[in-house]
Amino acid sequence: MTDTPIETPRKPSVRQLSGPETVFRLPGTQPGSTLIAARESRSSGSLALAPVIEIDKLYPAAQGSRSHLVTALGLLADGIDFLAQARIAAQKGRLIESDRYTQRFQATLPSLFRCRKIGDGFAVVINALHFASINMHGKPLNLDQITTSWRILKELRNGPFVEFEQGLEYVEQLEGCGLEVDPPIVSELLEDLEHEQSLR
């Protein structure tokens, strides 16, 4: 393995909002909000579909842009690239190199979550990948896990305004390849509440 340093993407500048409405049930969460604009381009009075417009053309990354979507698209592109490299390395049996790329991907997750204003579907997938990384305790992802994450990230980048239910389907696929996507101590919260119930 070569010892070439892997370039880490630049830190995106995330817009600070001034209002109190920040994270819960944001406009982007509602189905169809921004998606409608994208879909409108598919036909104009006929049933024929217009050519698909690439996401990067729909949302070009103008220099200095601080939109959540543009930031997320950039980070997702970085993540996809890291995982693609990780896959290639894993397929060739170069496990340390594969893990080095996976680590770089995992480092983008906190910044990606800060773009969660895009919607709950997007957020639930990124949150699941985040907790999956924590639950690995540094253990490298296997090829199946890398491939599943890579594939889902590509789908997410292609259509970031996913509904929550679609996001859950992606999370199910992550679970299906053996990733533990829940916060490590969430079950303890339930036990505290069950204890309260047993006192009645």
Next chain:
Amino acid sequence: MSKAYVETTILTDALLKPGSPKQSRAQAALARYQETLLPVYSIKEWKAGPIGHFAWLHDKFVQTRSLADTVQAISSVNPYFRPGRKSTAVEALAAATQLDAAEPDQPGDYSSRDAENADRYRLALAKLILLSWKKRRKLTHKTIQELDCYTEAAPRIDRRSGFFDLSPRYCSREVRCSLEKELRARQSRDILIALRDSIPESSSRTEDRNRRSVLKQLIHQPQKHLTEEECRWLGDASFAFFCPRDAVILTTNIRDHKPLAEAIGKQAEQP
């Protein structure tokens, strides 16, 4: 052929305690039997109990948008949640969201790290509730004893309020209890007497007193219809009564289920 009749606590441990030793034990126990049977009564209890608790917690995160305030809320409903434990819990829960200990404090869209953590837990709870519901009937080989009086509706998040809607949590009051026909049958009387006698008359626990009173009513006034509340009070006795003869009740609450099951010649096992 070994068969397990799966009680609510197993459903809870297997589906709502991800990554915990309890989940591993429940899953290993389910794998021990050649056939596993899940009565819909378990699903009903599970939705009204543990799912309801997690939904409450989810809604508390929606309401407070703060991990610290939500932990405070847990401690106010649980007197055994010691004051010292409160700060430890906040720290442990906050630490559990950090991918990297050296992660810079950049709240982004959030007013604070506390708000970001609350949002992370809210999303995780919503995911856990909705996906565990989806998996409930896949956990065992068969789901049995459907209840005409109960609508097994999936939990959903109200788009306007952001809160979970778990309705209906209980059986319909308009439909006769689906279990009562068998419970009120003449040949059931001796079983009901044995179940009642297995509950200590001196017990001060509310659930024991309620269970005894429903069993007494079924024995002495079999013509009287069971109300939705009485069906719920029957609780553990219902598992003993309806567990097939060739199966064992699989539960983590062996203390309550064992005496009831043994009183009528059945068995209860723990994972």
